[in-house]
Amino acid sequence: MGSHMVEMMRPLQPDDFLTQTHEVLDFIADYYRNIENYPVLSQVKPGYLRKSIPDSAPYSSETIEAILHDISNDIIPGLTHWQSPNFFAYYQANASTPGFLGEMLCTGFNVVGFSWITSPAATELESIVMDWMGKMLKLPSAFLFSGNEGGGGVLHGSTCEAAVCTMAAARDRALKKIGWDNISKLVVYASDQTHSTFRKVAKIIGIKPSNFRPLPTSAATGFALSPDVVHMAMKDDVALGLVPMYLCATVGTTGCGAVDPIEGLGLVANEYGVWLHVDAAYAGSACICPEFRHYLDGVELVDSFSLNPHKWLLTNMDCCCLWVKSPSSLQDSLSCNAEYLSNNASETKAVIDYKDWQIALSRRFRAIKLWVVIRRFGVAGLREHLQSDIMMAEHFEGLVGADPRFEVVVPRRFSLVCFRLKPKVEGANGNELNKKLLEAINSTGRAFLVHTLIGDKYVLRFAIGGTLTELGHINATWKLIQEKAHLVEAL
Amino acid sequence: MGSHMVEMMRPLQPDDFLTQTHEVLDFIADYYRNIENYPVLSQVKPGYLRKSIPDSAPYSSETIEAILHDISNDIIPGLTHWQSPNFFAYYQANASTPGFLGEMLCTGFNVVGFSWITSPAATELESIVMDWMGKMLKLPSAFLFSGNEGGGGVLHGSTCEAAVCTMAAARDRALKKIGWDNISKLVVYASDQTHSTFRKVAKIIGIKPSNFRPLPTSAATGFALSPDVVHMAMKDDVALGLVPMYLCATVGTTGCGAVDPIEGLGLVANEYGVWLHVDAAYAGSACICPEFRHYLDGVELVDSFSLNPHKWLLTNMDCCCLWVKSPSSLQDSLSCNAEYLSNNASETKAVIDYKDWQIALSRRFRAIKLWVVIRRFGVAGLREHLQSDIMMAEHFEGLVGADPRFEVVVPRRFSLVCFRLKPKVEGANGNELNKKLLEAINSTGRAFLVHTLIGDKYVLRFAIGGTLTELGHINATWKLIQEKAHLVEAL
Numbered sequence: 001m002g003s004h005m006v007e008m009m010r011p012l013q014p015d016d017f018l019t020q021t022h023e024v025l026d027f028i029a030d031y032y033r034n035i036e037n038y039p040v041l042s043q044v045k046p047g048y049l050r051k052s053i054p055d056s057a058p059y060s061s062e063t064i065e066a067i068l069h070d071i072s073n074d075i076i077p078g079l080t081h082w083q084s085p086n087f088f089a090y091y092q093a094n095a096s097t098p099g100f101l102g103e104m105l106c107t108g109f110n111v112v113g114f115s116w117i118t119s120p121a122a123t124e125l126e127s128i129v130m131d132w133m134g135k136m137l138k139l140p141s142a143f144l145f146s147g148n149e150g151g152g153g154v155l156h157g158s159t160c161e162a163a164v165c166t167m168a169a170a171r172d173r174a175l176k177k178i179g180w181d182n183i184s185k186l187v188v189y190a191s192d193q194t195h196s197t198f199r200k201v202a203k204i205i206g207i208k209p210s211n212f213r214p215l216p217t218s219a220a221t222g223f224a225l226s227p228d229v230v231h232m233a234m235k236d237d238v239a240l241g242l243v244p245m246y247l248c249a250t251v252g253t254t255g256c257g258a259v260d261p262i263e264g265l266g267l268v269a270n271e272y273g274v275w276l277h278v279d280a281a282y283a284g285s286a287c288i289c290p291e292f293r294h295y296l297d298g299v300e301l302v303d304s305f306s307l308n309p310h311k312w313l314l315t316n317m318d319c320c321c322l323w324v325k326s327p328s329s330l331q332d333s334l335s336c337n338a339e340y341l342s343n344n345a346s347e348t349k350a351v352i353d354y355k356d357w358q359i360a361l362s363r364r365f366r367a368i369k370l371w372v373v374i375r376r377f378g379v380a381g382l383r384e385h386l387q388s389d390i391m392m393a394e395h396f397e398g399l400v401g402a403d404p405r406f407e408v409v410v411p412r413r414f415s416l417v418c419f420r421l422k423p424k425v426e427g428a429n430g431n432e433l434n435k436k437l438l439e440a441i442n443s444t445g446r447a448f449l450v451h452t453l454i455g456d457k458y459v460l461r462f463a464i465g466g467t468l469t470e471l472g473h474i475n476a477t478w479k480l481i482q483e484k485a486h487l488v489e490a491l
Numbered sequence: 492m493g494s495h496m497v498e499m500m501r502p503l504q505p506d507d508f509l510t511q512t513h514e515v516l517d518f519i520a521d522y523y524r525n526i527e528n529y530p531v532l533s534q535v536k537p538g539y540l541r542k543s544i545p546d547s548a549p550y551s552s553e554t555i556e557a558i559l560h561d562i563s564n565d566i567i568p569g570l571t572h573w574q575s576p577n578f579f580a581y582y583q584a585n586a587s588t589p590g591f592l593g594e595m596l597c598t599g600f601n602v603v604g605f606s607w608i609t610s611p612a613a614t615e616l617e618s619i620v621m622d623w624m625g626k627m628l629k630l631p632s633a634f635l636f637s638g639n640e641g642g643g644g645v646l647h648g649s650t651c652e653a654a655v656c657t658m659a660a661a662r663d664r665a666l667k668k669i670g671w672d673n674i675s676k677l678v679v680y681a682s683d684q685t686h687s688t689f690r691k692v693a694k695i696i697g698i699k700p701s702n703f704r705p706l707p708t709s710a711a712t713g714f715a716l717s718p719d720v721v722h723m724a725m726k727d728d729v730a731l732g733l734v735p736m737y738l739c740a741t742v743g744t745t746g747c748g749a750v751d752p753i754e755g756l757g758l759v760a761n762e763y764g765v766w767l768h769v770d771a772a773y774a775g776s777a778c779i780c781p782e783f784r785h786y787l788d789g790v791e792l793v794d795s796f797s798l799n800p801h802k803w804l805l806t807n808m809d810c811c812c813l814w815v816k817s818p819s820s821l822q823d824s825l826s827c828n829a830e831y832l833s834n835n836a837s838e839t840k841a842v843i844d845y846k847d848w849q850i851a852l853s854r855r856f857r858a859i860k861l862w863v864v865i866r867r868f869g870v871a872g873l874r875e876h877l878q879s880d881i882m883m884a885e886h887f888e889g890l891v892g893a894d895p896r897f898e899v900v901v902p903r904r905f906s907l908v909c910f911r912l913k914p915k916v917e918g919a920n921g922n923e924l925n926k927k928l929l930e931a932i933n934s935t936g937r938a939f940l941v942h943t944l945i946g947d948k949y950v951l952r953f954a955i956g957g958t959l960t961e962l963g964h965i966n967a968t969w970k971l972i973q974e975k976a977h978l979v980e981a982l
Binding site: 017026032041055057061089093096109124135180205209335374378 | 504505511516519541547569580587598610623648650694701828852853859869870871941942959
């Protein structure tokens with residue numbers, strides 16, 4: 001123990017740092033080598049970990065070897081392996097070596113860039129990289145710093161954070177006109193396919209829960225939100241003395257990958273003076289490919305736009321890009337000042353203090369990660385990765401279509417295929433059957449999918465995008481699904 | 492380029508992963524070796540980086556060597572070096588090798604543990620580590636999962652996030668009684684020393700800005716918030732028909748390290764049915780040392796308590812511990828449900844889904860970092876580190892006290908010393924003098940401090956806690972301060 005204590009009193013000594021990090025890196029590389037051998041969905045039972053881990057912290061230092069031993073024995077069996085090539089659940093969180101390198105640099109420097117002065121490079125690189133991403137997406141110049149029209153981008157940790165910030169800004173813009181005492185009149189619009197996080201966010205920022213409108217969609221529009229439906233809802237609310245404030249449109253909904261028509265929704269939002277946010281958390285990345293850019297048509301009409309490179313752009317968690325046309329609206333709502341934060345650079349107003357663009361004061365140097373990812377892959381490499389995933393999804397869609405027992409339930413747009421076993425019994429809805437199928441697949445540990453409801457149909461979601469996923473994994477999983485379908489149909 | 496593209500199509504290949512990570516680790520180790528050679532406060536001018544970085548993303552893959560070259564040439568000069576042993580600004584963000592190892596494991600696994608099922612180990616380790624930390628702080632059992640009284644802890648990214656979640660929970664608890672239409676009647680209380688983030692959070696969650704009460708403190712109470720002052724304010728508000736809702740007490744304020752009397756404030760809060768949160772972001776860590784635990788006396792009366800291991804507990808950014816007595820209040824406000832998130836484990840209610848304890852849906856495996864830090868250092872090692880910092884602060888306080896030109900402005904409690912040059916001219920307040928002194932120190936690049944106002948006095952804050960800071964750095968910086976004092980006094 002004595003020698004550990006000595007070591008511990010120099011907790012950033014460079015030689016120790018190298019020895020210890022190399023040991024952990026070998027462990028992580030082995031994890032990737034073996035990842036296909038683990039059940040994708042963890043098979044442990046609730047409470048399993050308290051049986052193996054002491055209930056109090058150790059008094060003395062423990063070795064890395066002891067810690068890695070416990071991770072192998074106790075932690076890994078309790079992981080659901082998001083980096084497994086057979087992970088097809090939710091939307092992926094695809095890691096990469098460049099993402100890891102960027103995270104190491106962020107963690108190594110460990111600067112806190114809340115104000116420009118606290119690390120000018122962190123702020124300036126973030127602005128530059130947000131412009132890079134904006135140009136990759138062909139966003140209008142109103143969203144780029146280089147456009148000099150007042151707009152720009154910021155890195156958040158999650159869509160939810162981007163939603164809190166933009167919705168608070170929209171709220172305060174509206175309250176400037178009607179006064180804070182009328183906050184209960186504000187209304188937020190979304191579709192029944194919008195991520196549930198937006199309902200949560202509306203409540204967080206003080207919108208009366210009954211003033212959140214999840215407007216209906218249907219198969220007729222491919223589960224996209226119709227501008228007419230929004231128009232009618234806003235008109236009705238105004239007639240009731242309520243005040244439309246914020247509309248969320250989605251490019252690639254979580255449930256089934258639907259795409260709301262941005263241009264049509266933009267016209268309605270502008271008519272009512274409503275803040276329009278586009279949530280492209282998953283599918284926005286695909287829009288860096290020319291053949292998918294059309295899904296963003298009309299984006300010049302929106303107030304803010306977000307997407308998450310930590311989903312599909314090979315950037316390890318966390319990383320959410322948010323662009324706004326009017327950062328001053330964010331700053332009006334989110335500024336945070338104190339004497340100990342004041343400095344000459346901020347007073348000149350010639351610099352960005354990103355603390356006023358986000359919820360928290362403190363912030364990690366996230367830009368360096370996205371910068372390393374973009375440079376290591378290049379735009380060409382990123383496109384290739386996205387296109388390869390989408391080709392695999394097309395392939396899977398073909399497999400499903402070729403088996404008459406199955407059906408693809410909504411047209412595939414990106415790398416998500418929503419499918420199900422057709423009910424064999426006349427009049428049955430097939431939901432119980434598909435639930436059994438899903439459980440049969442997931443309990444093997446050989447693949448992990450989740451379900452959703454589309455209309456009243458219980459549907460299996462097959463989301464492709466894992467970094468390690470190759471065509472062989474798709475084919476093997478399809479074979480597994482067919483086998484299990486055979487079994488549950490026979491029950 | 493051809494070979495890069497091939498490499499890029501296997502972006503998590505283990506051998507490549509090892510080669511590339513080793514290269515970056517060598518770079519980071521060199522950074523630590525050379526860190527004292529860089530100016531602590533970056534000396535670049537606004538806009539410096541756009542001159543060296545292309546304004547669009549590269550089309551093709553670039554090498555690691557090219558990226559590291561640019562980091563050396565363009566990024567490092569733009570960093571303010573938070574890990575420099577001569578960084579004494581704000582409060583530190585102290586990195587360590589164990590913190591780095593934990594972050595690598597988090598990034599390597601890259602699991603998204605929003606629900607138990609999405610990685611049971613991530614959820615269960617978090618609960619266990621929060622109990623470890625709670626016991627290290629001798630928190631009452633009402634805050635521990637093992638206490639079986641319904642309470643427990645969660646890891647957030649920042650105090651601000653903890654504040655949003657607890658304040659939203661408090662708001663909804665109050666609105667259950669008075670109805671959402673009365674949201675404009677809710678009042679939030681803090682002191683004029685409370686972190687400015689709480690004012691921002693109150694606004695974020697929809698509290699009318701004029702209903703935020705930054706109550707006055709003074710030198711008489713060491714800038715602590717007096718329970719009598721709070722009592723009077725609440726009484727006045729109730730008389731006006733307003734509804735007291737949330738009170739923030741601080742252990743170790745950012746400005747001067749003041750400690751609010753938790754017990755006295757708890758009694759007032761309980762009398763008015765107000766949610767009491769204790770923000771111990773910086774100084775809470777010190778309370779794992781028996782000699783400082785008394786600052787938490789009365790914590791059994793509070794609703795929630797937070798501290799940031801990413802400040803002073805050798806845990807790299809980000810890591811904020813939040814304990815709540817009534818997690819069900821958080822869940823009432825923050826639950827987020829959707830069909831694709833439903834699963835058998837969640838339905839049994841036998842598991843924790845941390846998505847309902849925080850703002851975002853997605854979440855990193857932060858617990859593994861804190862777990863590695865605690866195990867590598869042991870409680871003994873962590874205490875030793877804290878005590879060593881506090882001893883260095885005592886030493887610095889002694890140096891200031893021994894020079895008659897200077898004064899310590901508020902009594903030191905932890906590792907922050909607030910001091911200033913006494914004005915020589917009769918009737919002068921000395922503020923301009925100390926501002927000049929601060930600028931003279933920081934412009935050398937040999938140390939970085941920030942100022943604050945205490946009452947109407949411009950004061951220099953000397954915050955000790957950098958991982959690499961040793962007594963020699965304190966002495967050298969004091970010598971620098973004395974030299975610069977001599978110069979500015981002669982102006």
